[in-house]
Amino acid sequence: MQAHQSTVDDAEVAKFEAMAAEWWDAEGKFKPLHMLNPCRLDYITMQIAGEFDCDLTAPDAFKGLRILDIGCGGGLLSEPMARLGATVVGADAAAGNIPVAQIHAQQSDLKIDYRHTTAEALAEAGEQFDVVLNMEVVEHVASPIAYLTACRQLLKPGGLHICSTLNRNAKSYVVAIVGAEHVMRWLPKGTHEWSKFITPDELYNMLNESGLTPVDRKGFVFNPILWRWSLSAKDLSVNYVTASLKPKT
Template sequence: MQASQTTVDPAEIAKFEAMAAEWWDPHGKFKPLHMLNPCRLDYITTQVAAQFERDLTAQAPFEGLRILDIGCGGGLLSEPMARLGAEVVGADAAERNIPVAQIHAEQSGLTIDYRHTTAEAMAGAGEQFDAVLNMEVVEHVADPLGYLTACKDLLKPGGIQICSTLNRNPKSYVMAIIGAEQVMRWLPKGTHDWTKFITPDELYDLLAQSGMEPVDRKGFVFNPILWSWSLSDRDLSVNYVTASVKPG
């Protein structure tokens, strides 16, 4: 049995394939990601720039870096990375996401290598990257440790992984399941399984078990008055993000 068969959850993939065509509609089913994206990008670019000593004010600060956006969806993160000069591979286990991402990249004049594949398959093929963006994926896989180990294998020594997910506590159930899916209807019911949410300490432990060195974590906090997201050093109660480095 191939490693990829141990982490991909077919039921989870089917959910996102059903929503594939709506990836670039800022008012559609992926509205929460469009709202969160500037905050995600702020964290990602800051961490990657610091790890590789890049100046974000330069014209193409990530030139020469090879970045993998695993679970790329429609390319909401792949495209900004390409605009910053990186060589970008966008991979997704949901096949229908890939043509959506490819068409949008072409319309945007960007060259991005989109693939219908898994982290395990790419690691088995010996692919190597300077950075892996692993955003809102780990809560959807069948074997988080196996999946994170494959992501570690995809990194060059000294490479960085940015991994975000949802905390597991009563507040995250209220906000992500009841609020986002049932009240606001930002996402279809059943998009998330609260039992698969991972606490920050659990994720740090999983990252360490996979062979990574966790170096940072912050919360993504939604302000319902300003209707915007921000980064927080203290509030990791619902959405949060981590940075970890592969030992060199």
């Protein structure tokens, strides 16, 4: 058997590993992610509920579903999925993130299977999931198409893939790099590389090429007056999210 070819970009991993201890500090380096998280969760839970006929009013709405949070960081998405009753695997290529996530899950009395591994390694091991959450990761890997192909392999037939990233245009450069890194200093300088941002059409093409079927996309839009994020069906100019399905046959 051939060893899997990793799409991990070591330089990108090192950036996030250096910030690992701050994952759960809502006023720290991950403040933008904490602010965005409720909006991300609204989209994720609605997509999962719609696809798998889950009752979101039930305390264990996602019971019976196996969910992979790839690029899990400190567990900001893994923990809500576990609270909703899902069996959750949180995976991250940055080894330093895993103990942070494990300790916080223990403190929260949640059972989450956190692993220092990659999408390619999980796929090679034959792991299968109902849902793969792939949030703010694809713009950090060495080969997006190879990475998305591994994500598709990890899905059961009919499985759901949710992927968010950053659009590549002048506005995203101003907002995500100049604004977030240099003006607001929400993130360390160099966290993002604008050249690695992916337009919605490019991502749709990559998803199709990887064997997935895109079914939805929305924008995450920040309102500086209300100081909060919301979903938009039209504005995908900076942050956006997609939902795709793995064909059943």
